[in-house]
Amino acid sequence: MSKLIVANWKANPKTFTEALKLVKASDFENVVIAPPYIYLQTLSWVLKKAALGAQDTFWENAGPYTGEVTPSQIKNLKVKYVIIGHSERRGFGETDEMINKKIKAALKVGLRVILCVGEDWNTRRKGIAAAKQFVGNQLKKDLLETKNLKIKNKNLLIAYEPVWAIGTGKADSAKTSAEMISYIKKILDSRYPSSRAKLATGHSQILKTKVLYGGSVTPKNAKAFLSQPEIDGALVGGASLNQKEFRKIINAQQ
Ligand code: PGA
Secondary structure, eight states: OOOEEEEEOOSOOSSHHHHHHHHHHTOOTTEEEEOOHHHHHHHHHHOSSSEEEESOOOSSSSSSOTTOOOHHHHHHTTEEEEEESOHHHHHTTOOHHHHHHHHHHHHHTTOEEEEEEOOOHHHHTTOHHHHHHHHHHHHHHHTTTOGGGOOOGGGEEEEEOOGGGTTTSOOOOHHHHHHHHHHHHHHHHHHOGGGEEEOTTSSSEEESSOEEEESSOOTTTHHHHHTSTTOOEEEESGGGGSHHHHHHHHHTTO
16 A cells, blocks of 8 residues: 655745745655645646645634635645644644644545644653553544544544654654554544454454654655554655655655
């Protein structure tokens, strides 16, 4: 199965010309490009293979909400995915309650949600059990009352992004992140039993809900992450802004 590589450009690049160059170099199957809102529409005319994602959205679909961009506006462009709950947004004061409202609104219009969860260093230094508890709590709050939305497997994705690994050059180990990702899948499995997919062998079950790893993914460590069977792909920030590096990450799974 091909893994999904998501490029989170954050507030980059500075000009549309640069964005255009970058997007052309990143246009491959199983890639999602999440540029700033202002580039979405024009880039949608250029992309042939990759899908587009927004980096955030609002929880209402229209109205007096200065500065917000709504799920239906995004959906009306050729945008398939939306990242919600990125730790940088949580850092600006976005709460689990706001994230939960955004997820529900985005799912309702048919966008595929990439929900970001992950613990800070204060939690992680207490050990993996503390980190699991933290992430479990985030999932519970962020996905509150989503069960009855009849989420299709493809429409909900999770990105496990330990906050201390984002933009720091200190990635988690592939083994520990794979352990955390199986834990996340177990939680999802019990929450959305309909999303189970039985293997032909009938025993162990694999969730179709993709769970990605994010946090300082580079060409050097990409293979280690992407070769873990539990890890369904990567959310790439910094390295997605460098054409050569990003291409190497895409190729790392082969
Ligand atoms: P990074 O960012 O790859 O630069 O660590 C990842 C992210 O913020 O999603």
